[in-house]
Amino acid sequence: MFFSRFIAGFKGGIHPPENKFYSEGKKFSYLPIPHVCYVPLQQHIGKPARPIVEVGQAVEEGQLIGEADGFISANVHSPVPGKVIDIVHHPTVFSPKSLCIVIETEGAFTSSQQSRVPSSWESFSRDELIASIKEAGIVGLGGAAFPTHVKLSPPATKPIDTLIVNGAECEPYLTVDDMLMQTFPHEIIEGIRIAMKTLGVERAIIGVEDNKPDAIRALRKVLLETNAPTITLVSLKTKYPQGAEKQLIKALLRREVPSGGLPMDVGVVVQNVGTIYAIREAVLYKKPLYERFITISGPIVKNPGNYKVRFGTKISDIIDEIGGLLDEPVKVIMGGPMCGIALDTLEIPVVKGTSGVLFFGKNKIESENFLTCIRCGRCVAACPAGLLPCDISILVEKNLTDALAMYHLFDCIMCGSCSFVCPSKRPISHFIKLGQQRLKSASTRMT
Template sequence: MKVTRALRKLRGSIHPQYFKGLTADAPITTMPAPAKLFVSMAQHLGAPAKPIVAKGDIVVQGQCIAEAAGFISAPVHAPASGKVLEVDTAPTPAGTMAPRIIIETDPQNTETQTLPPMPEWQKQPRETLLARIAEAGIAGMGGAGFPTRVKLSPPADKPIDTLIINGAECEPYLTADHRLMVEHSAGIVNGIRIICHLLEVKHVHVAIEENKPSAIEAMQQALEQLDGVEASVCILPTEYPQGAEKQQISMTTGREVPSGGLPMDVGCVVENVGTVLAVANAILEGLPLTHRVTTVTGHIVQTPQNVLAPIGTTYADLVAFCGGLTNPAAKVISGGPMMGMAQPSLEGSTTKTSSGLVFLEERRVHVYRSLPCIGCGRCIEACPMDLIPAAISYTVEGGDYDKAEALNILDCIECGCCAFVCPASRPLVQHFKLAKPKIIVKRRQAAAAKGTA
């Protein structure tokens, strides 16, 4: 099997402490459904799903409980059998409100519902396969949660020639993708085969960071089974953010996604390993996306591990499954410490994008102090997009969003490298996250005004 190395260097990067050893060698454990599941309808990018069950309904694992609300949306399936306790609304981590279905699980009810498997998938028309992927509720499991069906149906004027499988997992602490590659390499390769068929691509890069030799080896062996396409494992140097989509395309193909563009603009599709496995399961076994592997970790977790849990499991149940905490946590992060979201409580629950749950004790919590920028320029060196974070943050602070736009704030991928290195502890990423939506809204308004004029 061909092994390649990264074609380029990252324009900017950091070397955080990884702490992956806590869970890297822990096999995936399966968590039984907890007493209650809190299934959010906003698990993916786009419109939240519309619940189609009501309070008191009996649902079966795998049954569709909410349908997609538009093209960029995804349905949601019952992660376990039981009774619908409530259909209410709850705040999403982004601060908006979205519907939520609370299920009281029934351990006696072991019934499961699947879609008809498609062992002869090669003979199925493309549309049928895509419809199945949509029907199974698959959304990007790397973090953004972009509905996979949309990603796999690029418009005709965007020919795709390369599929990149993202197994970089550059976030510190997280090992869910690592374990998937080690334990489910065959399934991932099946998924690659299906996606290659759908996209009619001939080149596949499986991008893995150097610090996961076991995953590299497993994927290398599994890829031997893949015929008809030119596949290679691309070994990336261990530095953050190798897993960022645009960076990964440059590392593996040397191409640069144009500003404001998508990977398909340079003929690439990037899929997370978890998503690829979910695609294989949906087609070959008819399984909707109801479970995912979440790395529950941190130095204060009794037994940090990679847990295969039903979607909608509360953080409290997850950590209880891992033996609880040895010391009080000061910060709880859903996702990795670089891009994940800090949680206000353990009442939140997992979604299709929950790659990890990281518990930090007091001494590991970084406090943002917003001191004045001293102009050290470290953020510029660290920025993988070659932006000038220091200058942009000042323009945002001063409310000059036009200047921020001129400084290319919209190219920011929010990877967090700048804030990681900032000696003045400035909340740089928060500045960007605050300004970007406002600038995008302003742009849309300007475009709309132009259109009507």
């Protein structure tokens, strides 16, 4: 069933300029297959996959080329048919030197994936469902890229009662999840059912920020048509970071994930809508995760929009395919502007966790100088985790690591709201990250 509420949600948060207009409502278009793909073996949180192909070997589209190494790891598949021409260290968003399988596209698309006749997933057991998700190498597509099969198989000691589907997409500029919900509402609802069966839960809630009325309308229509009483659609107040896992759970269920805990501690598993879509593809068509939808946007992009891109496609190739840029890029961000990572080279390939690529020209550059804290308290009001970002930033700046212990640094969700609001332009969230590292190294020194 459907209901729409105006939920205040969580404490704190900010309202950055959304800037979604560049790519909002732009239908998905498919980027051409790149000539050469750099497929990283690490596209997820956890151990990198083990390469199982050799240089010179011919591969098919969707063929397994990297095998999950251990439980928290994920399979990697070839995004294109062709020949492995090299296995090299190449810059990726995870590290400046990450092992990549280089595949040159050639031959026909004798796809290794099964036919487009869907299998009847209702007859699958939970183990079979998890196996096919694991086989397909699915990871969280919201950005964190945590292996999905791990998330969908919580230990028996943590009973799960609710699946939350994250369609908040609170990052500015990004519109890919919005478009996905508008374009494939049936597929997403079906994917939710598959995920519900995999988890063995009777309830699912889709949370969508109220700045995406078209997506809400599309999903609502499907929910009404299919009469799915176990799936609820909730319109959330537009506020960053509404899509952060813990804040989303709080907003939808009034449950607070305990400090240091995981969503499963409060009986919840959260999956991004993109991941849900990929789960369905994997279960119904045995389609491995080798491509995804991303937003390409920014003030200097000639044709901003939502595109389907194969993993391993380098940013430099993307620029040519989408019709180029209006100006020399000065800053290129992989992900959204709040949490995304600034790239130093356009050689970096798109990976599973890439939700968008943003290009900015000259006038975007701000001075990196920051001033002293004036104790305005804006970061304290904005912090969704209830921390004292200003105090932490001062302690880290002054290298007072011992004093940091009582400031709950590890409850920080790295949303960047504190840095956003700071009038002194202090990189507060970066200071918090540094503080976390210092605390970690201090505790290892002690033990």
